[in-house]
Amino acid sequence: MSGKARNITRLVNSATTFTYSDRTAKTLARTAATTTSAANDVTLANYIRFTPDSSSSLSKTSVKPLSELTVESIRVNASSIDDSKSELKGQLKNILCGVDVIPESEEDDYQQPLVSLLELRWHQPLSNSVAHLNRKEVSRDRKQLWVFKSTQSNRFGRLVKMCAEKLGANATLEVFRKLDRETGVKEFNFMIEHCIEKARNAVDEDAALEEFHRAYVLFEIMRERGFTIGEETYGPFLLFVIDMGMVEEFHFYCDHIKKDNPKSLQRLAYYEMLLWIKVGDEDKIQKLIGDTLDTDDSNFNENYLLALCEADRQEEVSILLDSINIKKVSSKENMEMIFKSLGKLLLESHAKKFIVELKTEGKGGNDLSNLIYCYAMSMPKIHVEDIVEKFKSLHAELKVATSSGSHGNLIKACCDSHEVHLAIDLVDSMLEDGLEVKTMTVNYILTACFASFEYTLVHRINSIINDHESIKPNAETFRLMISMYVKLNDFDRAYGMIKDLEKLKLLPTANMYNAIMGGYFRQKNFHKGMMVLKQMDATNVKPDSQTFSYIIGNCNSEDDIIKYRRELHEAGVQPTKHIFMALINAYAACGLFEKAKQVLSDKVIHSVNMNEVKSVLVSALATNGQLADALDVYDEIKQTDANLEPKAIISLIEHLQSEGELSRLLLLLNQLHDPELWDDGCARVISYCVRYKLSDSAVELLKQRMEKSNTNEMVIDVLFDEVFCQIAETEPPDVQFGLDLLQALKNDIGIRPSRKSLDFLLSACVNAKDQERSFLVWNEYQTAGLPYNVLSYVSTFSFRSP
Numbered sequence: 001m002s003g004k005a006r007n008i009t010r011l012v013n014s015a016t017t018f019t020y021s022d023r024t025a026k027t028l029a030r031t032a033a034t035t036t037s038a039a040n041d042v043t044l045a046n047y048i049r050f051t052p053d054s055s056s057s058l059s060k061t062s063v064k065p066l067s068e069l070t071v072e073s074i075r076v077n078a079s080s081i082d083d084s085k086s087e088l089k090g091q092l093k094n095i096l097c098g099v100d101v102i103p104e105s106e107e108d109d110y111q112q113p114l115v116s117l118l119e120l121r122w123h124q125p126l127s128n129s130v131a132h133l134n135r136k137e138v139s140r141d142r143k144q145l146w147v148f149k150s151t152q153s154n155r156f157g158r159l160v161k162m163c164a165e166k167l168g169a170n171a172t173l174e175v176f177r178k179l180d181r182e183t184g185v186k187e188f189n190f191m192i193e194h195c196i197e198k199a200r201n202a203v204d205e206d207a208a209l210e211e212f213h214r215a216y217v218l219f220e221i222m223r224e225r226g227f228t229i230g231e232e233t234y235g236p237f238l239l240f241v242i243d244m245g246m247v248e249e250f251h252f253y254c255d256h257i258k259k260d261n262p263k264s265l266q267r268l269a270y271y272e273m274l275l276w277i278k279v280g281d282e283d284k285i286q287k288l289i290g291d292t293l294d295t296d297d298s299n300f301n302e303n304y305l306l307a308l309c310e311a312d313r314q315e316e317v318s319i320l321l322d323s324i325n326i327k328k329v330s331s332k333e334n335m336e337m338i339f340k341s342l343g344k345l346l347l348e349s350h351a352k353k354f355i356v357e358l359k360t361e362g363k364g365g366n367d368l369s370n371l372i373y374c375y376a377m378s379m380p381k382i383h384v385e386d387i388v389e390k391f392k393s394l395h396a397e398l399k400v401a402t403s404s405g406s407h408g409n410l411i412k413a414c415c416d417s418h419e420v421h422l423a424i425d426l427v428d429s430m431l432e433d434g435l436e437v438k439t440m441t442v443n444y445i446l447t448a449c450f451a452s453f454e455y456t457l458v459h460r461i462n463s464i465i466n467d468h469e470s471i472k473p474n475a476e477t478f479r480l481m482i483s484m485y486v487k488l489n490d491f492d493r494a495y496g497m498i499k500d501l502e503k504l505k506l507l508p509t510a511n512m513y514n515a516i517m518g519g520y521f522r523q524k525n526f527h528k529g530m531m532v533l534k535q536m537d538a539t540n541v542k543p544d545s546q547t548f549s550y551i552i553g554n555c556n557s558e559d560d561i562i563k564y565r566r567e568l569h570e571a572g573v574q575p576t577k578h579i580f581m582a583l584i585n586a587y588a589a590c591g592l593f594e595k596a597k598q599v600l601s602d603k604v605i606h607s608v609n610m611n612e613v614k615s616v617l618v619s620a621l622a623t624n625g626q627l628a629d630a631l632d633v634y635d636e637i638k639q640t641d642a643n644l645e646p647k648a649i650i651s652l653i654e655h656l657q658s659e660g661e662l663s664r665l666l667l668l669l670n671q672l673h674d675p676e677l678w679d680d681g682c683a684r685v686i687s688y689c690v691r692y693k694l695s696d697s698a699v700e701l702l703k704q705r706m707e708k709s710n711t712n713e714m715v716i717d718v719l720f721d722e723v724f725c726q727i728a729e730t731e732p733p734d735v736q737f738g739l740d741l742l743q744a745l746k747n748d749i750g751i752r753p754s755r756k757s758l759d760f761l762l763s764a765c766v767n768a769k770d771q772e773r774s775f776l777v778w779n780e781y782q783t784a785g786l787p788y789n790v791l792s793y794v795s796t797f798s799f800r801s802p
Contacts, residue, residue, distance in 0.1 A: 185222070189232045192218050196236045200243075212240065229260045231267055238271045242278050250275050266299040273307035289316055292323070302329055309341030317345060326354040327361050339371045343378030351375045355398050369395065369403040373410060384417040388426070404435045411441055415448035423448065424460060431464070437471050446480035450487075458484035473504065479511050486519035491528075494519075498539075510536065510544040517547065521554045529554065545576040553582035558595075561586050577609040581616040588620035593629065596620060611637065615645035622648075622655040630655075644668075646677045653684045659692055666697075675708065683722065690726050693737050698723065699744045706749065720745065720753060724760035733764035735773045742780065752784045 195215035202208035219237060222229060234257050241250050254268050269288075276284040292301045305320045329335045342351045355368055376390040391410060395402055407430050414423035423445050430437050442461065449457045458481050465471050478497055485494040494516050498508050513536045520529035533551065536543055548568045555561045561583070568575065580599055587596035596617060605613055614637055621630035630652065637644055644652075649668050656665055665685045672678040682705050689698035705719050727738040738761045745751060753761075758780055765774035 185227050185230070185233070188218055188222050188227070192233060193236045196240050199240065215240075223256065223260055229257055229264070231264065234264070235271075239274075242271065242275045245279050247275065247279060266303060269300050270303035270307050273304045274310070277307065277311045277313070285313075285316065289319060292320070299328075299330060302334060306334060306337055309338060309345075312341075312344065314345045314347075317341065318347070318350075321347070321350050326357055332367070335367075335371065336374045339374040340378040343375040344380060346379065348375075352394075352398060355394075355400065359398075359400070368398075368400045369406040370409075372398075372400060373406040377409075377413060384414055384419050385422060387413065388422060402430075402433060402435065404430065404438070407435060408438060408441050412444060415444055418448065418452045420445060420449045420452055420454050420457060424457065424464075427464060431468055431470075437468070439472055439474050439477060442471060442473065443476050443480060446477065446484070450480060450484060455484045455487040458488070475506055475509055475512075478506070479509065479515060482512050483515040486515050489519070489523075491516060491519065508539055508541055510541055510547055513541060514544070514546045514550065517550050521550055526554055526556070543571060543573065545573050545579055548573060549576070549578040549582040552579065553585050555586045556590070558587075558590055558592060561590070575604055577605070577613055580605055580609075580613050584613070584617050585620050588617075588624045588626075591624070593621065593624070593626050597629075597633075611640075611642045612645055615648035618644060619648040619651040622651045627655055643671060646672055646674060650677065650681055650684070653681050657688060657691070662688065662692075662694060662697060679705065679708065686723060687726060690723060690737075690741075691730075693734065695737065695741050695744055698741060699748050702745065703749050706751075720751070721756045721760065724753075724757040724764075728760040728764040728767065730764075733768045735761070735764050735768050735770050738764055739773060739776060753780065755781075755786050758784070758786070 192215045195211045195218065199208045199211035199215065202211060215237060219229075219233070222233065227233075234253070238250065238253065241253065250271075254272075257264055257268065273285070273288060276288070288304055292304055301320055301324045305317065305324055308316045308320065326335075326338075329338065339351060339354075342348070342354075351372075355371065358368060358371075372394045373391060376387050376394065379387065379390065382390075388410060391406075394400070407426055411423045411426050414420070414426065427437055427441070427445070442465070446458070446461060449455065449461070462481060465473055465477075478501060482494045482497045485491070485497065498512060501508055513532050517529050517532040520526075520532065529550070533543065533547070536547070548564060548571075552561060552564050552568075555564065565583075568579070580602065583599050584596045587593070587599070600610070600614060600617065614633055618630045618633050618637075621627070621633065634644060634648075634652065649671055653665055653668050656668075662685075665688060669678070669681050669685055672681050682701055686698050686701050686705075689695070689701065702719060702723065723741070724738060727733060727735075727741075742753060742757075742761065745753065758777060761780075762774060762777045765771070765777055
């Protein structure tokens, strides 16, 4: 067992002792609470001090000081209720906005001010209107039910995580208690998962132990309160224990889980198999498999199979597949996981066998089609077009009807792989089979077409929509198609799409007009861009912040900027970060650089957006020749430990072209982490190196670009072609530098130049009228083994006397 695991074991053992001895402390706390004026905060006394500081002793001797701390907490609570509400609101705002972030290690010190902070009113005073009051009451009742739909669970999880990060696990429990509801299973699960996640990500071992301890104490609180310990609770906890290889502790926890939830016995078999796989105990693995083969308990077989599938244990998986009854798999999710593993392990015979068995059971076609999709999508090292072919062939061979759901998932996979033509073909197939094509699917394809620059496909998609009334496009569908027509400069068709809205009884939106306006402004057609604003007014579509950011960003004078800022205010549109960015660009384009800088002093700009707005200022100043000022703002950003936005970095690299700036350029380049942006920036720095004859740096950067291009031969050729093209276009061309660079590339990187690179170098010799060096380049053709090229030969001997 590792050192960390041993430390966790000791910590858990001591925490267990603390948990059971703390019942006495709870009793003392309740007794003390009845003698104070804070009787309403008994729950706080019960558990706000329940989790001890990780550095304190966890033995039975801690009972007395715990009770004293509880009484003290109650007294502080009673005395702090009279705090001013304005101060409390300020405290809460600071915490939630991240101004005063309280570290986990300081939770206990923070408990006392938190109690007074949480006494503020959570609801505004109600209106005198009876109807309004009734609506408020109904809304409040619904909120107190704490009914979370699937669409709300993610938001609630983020809320709990934010509170746990800023307030700590203990204080988060108190936050939700103040919402007139005892902390439930959902809240505990989110906090346990949060603690486990922090334990996994902790670099420091002590921090990992502390977070695990917090999770364990929360786990024990749930048991003490009689909550059902389901897999959502114990799953993350057991997985962490398994990853740590803690065998004894695993069985210790499982024993408690079985006592509290006897129905979990079969599911725990899954985790047990994962444990033995993790620690590499082959005897235990084989024993578990052997035991299941002698019984008819399909649930144990199923859970062992899932664990083995997850670990890609093909031999053991094959054994259990021959014995499992696929018809008795307990859930749809487990069935899908099994078929994904079959695809991953290329066990097609088993997949076909199971499909046939499920057909005889009378399973629905939708489920079977989805299982075929799961199998085909999980096959390794296979292109998406081959996946589609396998998907279709299995349906035909097994005589399974396709479904809208499986087709929709397959279309999404095609779009994610930028195979948008294939995705549209699948839509045609769905329509031929009479399947429903959801609006969401069409929008996903349109988004993928836009991202992959396949703008012309909008014609085909629009035709499909017009020919099939079963497809119900929404406002987002039209916005995407309008944007694609604008990209094709087909503004008439873009306007036609807005007219088509009437047929479907849809209303135009500001986003649709913004797409057209943005297209005109990109063409520098300010007049037609402003015509869009008039058309918005004619159709009663109110401009939004994006509309004004387009207009302001394309103003040509200060008077226009003032005019549209006034209209922005009169329209009641709240300024966003895009408005401030547009102001900076507009002022800089008009030469009003001081006013561009003054935009940063606007108090409306949220601190979260300030770095992004500053980055736009850097880019605007650099683009308009104010490089020194741009670098000053860049230095200010660095002093605040913030990072310049990638586009601003590219702008600085592009305009830092004076000699002696290589070190700064390389520093900027290292701040680009996106592969595409880094490649763009690297090409610009290489161009700088060629301009100032820095061959060593150029070769090193070319080597880095080659390594990041996945050694694709065609891509690598293009990288070097760009360099020699620049040498040929330089006036006057430095042929000797080109030859030196060519030799360095051959010696240091070990590559042969392409024909195009040599053509560029030979063209440089012709432009320089350097016949002697042209023969050296000609020899490079022969050395590289390139076939005879008449044009190259003619170029070599085409020099004329001066």
